Amino acid sequence: MIAVEARLAIDDLFADYGAHLDADRLEDWLELFVEDCVYQIVPRENAELGLPVTLMLCENKDMLRDRIVSLRQANEYSIHTDKHLISKVRIKGKAGDSYAVEANYAMYQADNEGNGSLYSFGTYVDEVVFTDDGPKFRAKTVIVDNWSIPHMLSTPI
Template structure:
């Protein structure tokens, strides 16, 4: 059984990851990741077949920082607002100070005209470390069921 304070730190991390993107606070989103962390978005089909092709891939936090800078400076298309909905996590203690965390998600986007639609749905497969009451992603994989993305994949899922 996982200690309540560990569970709480992990659930807080999951909420912060979605809420910071939704609020446009991408520097705070970066704070959700350990310095050595990875972030990948891949289709369910490629995940199940163990194929390496991703829709989006950052192999370290510096790549994530570059992506945030690009979103601020260069990508001024597809102006929208995101809303993440994340299910309760299943948490497994790996026994090495990290935890495997699985949770379903849905991301809705609302355009400038106020029209909302489902943008992406799938599952997060995360590896999380908890130290001093604070959780951080070591690895985040968003496995998307809706990989036929209608608009540019710009903001993090």
Template sequence: MKTDNYLKLTQFYQNYAAVVDQANWSEWLDMFVEECVYKVQARENFDRNLPMAALSLTSKGMLKDRIYGITETIFHDPYHQLHMVSSPLILSESDNGVIESQANYTVFRTKNDGIAEIYNVGRYLDRLRITEKGIQIESRLCIFDNEMILNSLIYPI
């Protein structure tokens, strides 16, 4: 393992959490390569290799459509998210700049009534690429442990 990549990766995970928590959607999009996968899937389906996912986006164009929906068309009770992300575990590193890693996450949701609740808990399984723009996501699987998602999934995990 390359120590400098571990430090960059740790910063990347924390930056991802901050970007999503602050609803900085243009910066969130920049964290992905053009040909990417972003999936939010129940652990049970993942473990059984079943394809059903709460959210499955297979290109940066689909991510852009999702952000358009969030900002322009989806009506929902407003809430804020707060991500807590563990230190990453590097599963593999290749000489061509690809890192496979995972990190655990917890997402808290706070509605305007002030009551905070645990919204989603799980782990990220990532395939990341080191590019001239820094670390970018080729594939992010958000594997959640809870059997159901409260209300609906609006914002990225």
């Protein structure tokens, strides 16, 4: 039995996750992770084949910071607005201070002429830990079901 308070706090973490990305608050989004974190986006094809190639792999929070700095200052990408719809989270279990959490997501993307489409959908397979500053992601694996990426992949999913 997972404590209601913990469950609600994890719900809030996921809500903040989607809201920060959708508002392009990447620097705030970064603070949802602990320093010793892993963030990766994985094509479902590779996950099913047991192959290690990702679409994005940050093995610690510094690599996430680098990705954001690069997006802000050293990359050009499609001008877009995202909207995440994240399902109710499923807390699969607790081991020590760590919760195994999954949720499905759908992410729509609109361009700057107002045309949009379903850009990505899949599953978050995550590890959440409680810190003095509330729950944070220690690991987040985005498994993408539509792994043939439309256009390009710039901002995180």
